[in-house]
Amino acid sequence: MTSSSTSTSAGNNKDTQQHHLYVLYGSQTGNSEQAAEDFCRQLRQKYKINKDNDNSNNDDDDHNTSSSFWKQHNLPECNVTTTCIQLDDFLELKQAQFDGRCIVIFVSSYGVGQAPLGAYRFRSLADALILLKKTMDDEKQPSTSSSLTNTGIYNGLYYAVCGLGDSTYPTYLKNPTTIDRALEAAGATRMQPLGKADAHQMGEQAQDKVIQRWIDDLWLPLAKALTTPPPPPTTTTNDNDKKGVMDAKEMQRQTLQLLKRLDPDFKITASVGDNNNNNNLNGTTILIAMAILVAIVAVLLGTGVIPLPTSTSPS
Numbered sequence: 640m641t642s643s644s645t646s647t648s649a650g651n652n653k654d655t656q657q658h659h660l661y662v663l664y665g666s667q668t669g670n671s672e673q674a675a676e677d678f679c680r681q682l683r684q685k686y687k688i689n690k691d692n693d694n695s696n697n698d699d700d701d702h703n704t705s706s707s708f709w710k711q712h713n714l715p716e717c718n719v720t721t722t723c724i725q726l727d728d729f730l731e732l733k734q735a736q737f738d739g740r741c742i743v744i745f746v747s748s749y750g751v752g753q754a755p756l757g758a759y760r761f762r763s764l765a766d767a768l769i770l771l772k773k774t775m776d777d778e779k780q781p782s783t784s785s786s787l788t789n790t791g792i793y794n795g796l797y798y799a800v801c802g803l804g805d806s807t808y809p810t811y812l813k814n815p816t817t818i819d820r821a822l823e824a825a826g827a828t829r830m831q832p833l834g835k836a837d838a839h840q841m842g843e844q845a846q847d848k849v850i851q852r853w854i855d856d857l858w859l860p861l862a863k864a865l866t867t868p869p870p871p872p873t874t875t876t877n878d879n880d881k882k883g884v885m886d887a888k889e890m891q892r893q894t895l896q897l898l899k900r901l902d903p904d905f906k907i908t909a910s911v912g913d914n915n916n917n918n919n920l921n922g923t924t925i926l927i928a929m930a931i932l933v934a935i936v937a938v939l940l941g942t943g944v945i946p947l948p949t950s951t952s953p954s
């Protein structure tokens with residue numbers, strides 16, 4: 640499936656902050672996809688901005704108080720839009736646009752601890768990020784090995800992963816665990832611990848109940864992450880210990896570069912291509928080059944440097 644849906648938590652007001660959240664999923668039999676969609680639907684209710692003291696429009700849930708979630712928690716009011724999309728579609732169709740500073744992931748394990756449908760590419764990205772981190776750690780001097788380093792690609796990105804699996808498999812939650820660790824290894828900040836929703840459990844520990852509790856626990860850390868002003872951005876990963884925030888465009892560029900290295904067939908659209916790659920001619924550059932060429936030919940013809948073809952009349 641390659642569909643995505645975008646929705647918003649509230650109407651627009653000029654004083655209201657605007658934030659965008661990608662809700663990503665990888666799902667073989669639909670459980671993670673359902674959880675992601677439920678999350679987006681609940682977010683619209685939870686984060687909605689109520690008009691002050693307007694209780695006339697009573698909804699059938701417990702969130703319809705005169706004070707919004709934001710006010711209750713003393714946070715600046717936010718209009719949060721979400722895009723619910725498969726993990727690999729985020730990389731391929733959205734070209735890894737990390738512009739919202741936050742991502743929330745619902746993903747299962749399939750096969751033997753492998754990725755489910757629509758998450759293979761994201762999993763290979765995760766494996767590569769972990770390998771990159773390991774290589775960096777191995778190269779570090781023993782005297783400094785105690786200080787944590789990361790690849791720095793996702794410094795400044797907030798994330799949370801809810802994993803779905805089945806504890807009867809020896810590879811229980813292997814895929815969500817790998818993705819969770821990879822994002823941390825790349826410098827992203829975990830908003831809350833990995834969710835462990837086990838299809839084998841019943842009662843209070845049943846998969847859907849665990850997912851709902853994980854979602855309920857996320858509202859506040861997510862709201863804080865969305866409204867915390869980011870430190871000044873950096874475009875370098877050289878000094879990882881500085882933990883400077885990576886510019887979103889740079890996160891995107893480095894992710895796409897890595898994906899291209901993992902799979903040379905991976906398509907990077909021209910508009911988000913490698914900034915350092917001068918082979919990326921855009922439409923304007925080509926038009927200007929053509930205009931200059933036409934002007935040069937006109938001058939050469941006008942000055943007689945290039946003779947005009949003489950017409951021969953039929954005898």
Ligand SMILES: Cc1cc2nc3c(=O)[nH]c(=O)nc-3n(C[C@H](O)[C@H](O)[C@H](O)COP(=O)(O)O)c2cc1C
Nearest residue numbers: 666667668669670671747748752804805810811812
């Ligand atoms: C063929 C098959 C393989 C599975 N492999 C794993 C596995 O390796 N690790 C795990 O934790 N769960 C495994 N599961 C359980 C699923 O992850 C679990 O049912 C989950 O709820 C599916 O969510 P989804 O519909 O979003 O894919 C497997 C299930 C099936 C049917």
